[in-house]
Amino acid sequence: QVQLQESGPGLVKPSETLSLTCAVSGYSISSGYYWGWIRQPPGKGLEWIGSIYHSGSTYYNPSLKSRVTISVDTSKNQFSLKLSSVTAADTAVYYCARLCGYDSSGRWIDYWGQGTLVTVSS
Amino acid sequence: SYELTQPLSVSVALGQTARITCGGNNIGSKNVHWYQQKPGQAPVLVIYRDSNRPSGIPERFSGSNSGNTATLTISRAQAGDEADYYCQVWDSSTAVFGGGTKLTVL
Numbered sequence: 001q002v003q004l005q006e007s008g009p010g011l012v013k014p015s016e017t018l019s020l021t022c023a024v025s026g027y028s029i030s031s032g033y034y035w036g037w038i039r040q041p042p043g044k045g046l047e048w049i050g051s052i053y054h055s056g057s058t059y060y061n062p063s064l065k066s067r068v069t070i071s072v073d074t075s076k077n078q079f080s081l082k083l084s085s086v087t088a089a090d091t092a093v094y095y096c097a098r099l100c101g102y103d104s105s106g107r108w109i110d111y112w113g114q115g116t117l118v119t120v121s122s
Numbered sequence: 123s124y125e126l127t128q129p130l131s132v133s134v135a136l137g138q139t140a141r142i143t144c145g146g147n148n149i150g151s152k153n154v155h156w157y158q159q160k161p162g163q164a165p166v167l168v169i170y171r172d173s174n175r176p177s178g179i180p181e182r183f184s185g186s187n188s189g190n191t192a193t194l195t196i197s198r199a200q201a202g203d204e205a206d207y208y209c210q211v212w213d214s215s216t217a218v219f220g221g222g223t224k225l226t227v228l
Contacts, residue, residue, distance in 0.1 A: 036217070046157075046165065046208055048217040059215040062123065095164055099217075101171075106153035106212035110176065112164040 002026040004096050004113035012090075012120050018083040022096030022113060023076075030054045030074045034099040034107065037070060037081045039092040040115070047092075051099060051107075052079055086120045093117050124213040126220035133226045140196040142223045144209030147190065152211045154192040156185060159206045159222075168207075169194060199227050 008020035022035070029035060036051035050060035052070045060068050064083070072079040083090060093115040101107035127145040134140035144154060154172050157165035167176050169185040172192065182197045196203055204227045209220040 038217070045222040046210075046219040048219065050216075061216055101153070101212070103212070103215055106155075106171070107217065108153075108155035108167065108170045108210065108212070109157070109165070109217075110167055110170075112166075115164050 002098060002111045004111060006094060006096050006113045006116040008116065010117060010119060012086055012118060013122050014087055014120055015085055018086050018090060018118055020081045020094055020116065021078055023078045029072060029077050035079050036097050036099055038095045038097060041092045049081065088120050091118065091120045124211065124218050126209055126211065126218055128209060128220040128223045131224045131226065133228055134199045135228050136201065137198055140199050140225055142194040142207050142225065144192040144220050145190055146211065149190055149192050150188045154187045155210045156194045157208045157210065159208065165208065201227050203227055
């Protein structure tokens with residue numbers, strides 16, 4: 001059974017960088033699939049952040065691209081998110097996930113982490 | 123960028139059929155996926171590629187997609203189906219989500 005677990009600070013100061021890690025168990029990232037990050041502000045809908053392949057190939061939401069970096073560490077079987085210059089608008093539950101499918105026919109999410117709340121506040 | 127439109131809320135009587143729509147320009151040409159999210163929990167995939175159910179999802183959940191509208195249908199609605207539902211497509215190498223629909227079972 002594939003399991004994903006987010007970890008990182010629950011409180012980040014404005015203008016600083018938000019950093020989260022997703023530890024994957026039950027499946028080796030090196031074996032394939034894309035891995036991604038999604039966020040959900042309190043009481044609002046889901047927003048796509050970006051995804052990464054084990055080779056390091058990345059895709060980002062254009063609206064966040066200038067502030068986002070997603071990286072992968074296959075030796076630790078985990079991938080990470082960095083979001084710079086955060087503001088209160090970045091306060092959200094952040095989910096990591098595994099993506100199925102192909103670029104040509106569309107991808108979907110088959111496994112989600114439980115999510116972690118990150119609050120941006122001084 | 124591609125946009126998906128969902129009704130904010132849908133109500134259904136216990137045991138009846140609920141239909142949740144997801145609108146998008148020529149969405150019928152894309153694969154649509156649906157997620158169920160209960161309060162305080164991560165989303166769960168209930169339909170992928172328009173009409174396929176993952177293992178463990180009841181047959182009461184079905185999907186269709188044509189023209190400018192995709193539809194998630196929940197037959198014989200149960201109290202446990204009360205949740206937020208999100209549609210999703212893949213566009214320009216990114217996931218696009220609908221705004222979500224709150225399903226209330228009366």
